[in-house]
Amino acid sequence: MPALWRGCGRLLARRPWAAQALTAGALMGAGDMIAQQLVERRGLRRHRGRRTLKMMAIGFCFVLPQGPVVGGWYKILDRLIPGSTKVVAVKKMLLDQGAFAPCFLGCFLAVTGAMNGLSAQENWSKIQQDYTDALLTNYCIWPPVQIGNFYFVPLQHRLAVVQCVAIVWNCYLSWKANRM
Template sequence: MFERIKFAWRTYQMLMIKHPWKLQILTSGGLVGLSDIVSQQLVERRGLTNHSLKRTAKMAAVGLIYVGPVLGVWYRLLDRLVVGQSKTAAFKKMLFDQLAVAPCFLAGFIAVTGFLGGLSREKIWLKFQVDYKSTLISNYAIWPAAQLLNFYFIPLEHRLAVVQLVALMWNTYLSWMANKT
């Protein structure tokens, strides 16, 4: 079992060198989709017979077309804006991330999931009005510490994957929030 994990990690590392952008986006899409499965099965307790594959595919698409590309570009830009790996640099990156990008990213997430879910503009706006503030507050309870550690300890090429692993439970919450009626 341990040998398989080592092999998978070496393969991931090799692909990260050859195709970093593609692999980061695919990883993000897969993990956002996995978060929806966790949401449907463990949080909502739908059971396998009531599992919505369409919803899981929609959430994976959100990871592929929104989460992965937006955060991938953001982390590269952030490393150019705040240079270095010091504690101070990590703290500045976390502040930029949480004060400038997190509110906008969350608003975009609500809009993208609503659009892919077939909601009208009016219903997306209503969902935004109902869910945005509480979700942003929840974000601030989790992400500043996680991002501080991410920016300090994790190399740029692995940040998106590490964030998505940490975000497995966060994305489960977002999937539930985005799909509740």
């Protein structure tokens, strides 16, 4: 395990975009596998491999920018709301969850619908059906994570915290986005 950790650190240092792409794709794929096996109880024989590959592709191509975007977003939040008190952490969380989360979820649902071959009208209907529930679920998970992240975690490690929680979140997003 220590060798794997060092290898990941070297890849991140040498090729940050590649490391972030692999991480985002792997997290989305793992979330989809968990959704299919534990939530939907498909079993290995009924596992939809193409769906997992699509979710990985979304991770590579759509969520990948989330790494740099979220990292940049955290830097902006630190400039806009400097400090490390509890009140500062709450302010950062409110801005994060009020501005970033709603936009990200809408875009994610639209991209997933397009990848699943939905027409523009079908995609819009699915977004209208799923968006509010996904956003409310987001608000049950992410605010406490982000308050802790903004209060206890140094800026350079915040994205790692988000990626750890993302495995559960990606499972939910995969299940939600792929329900037809």
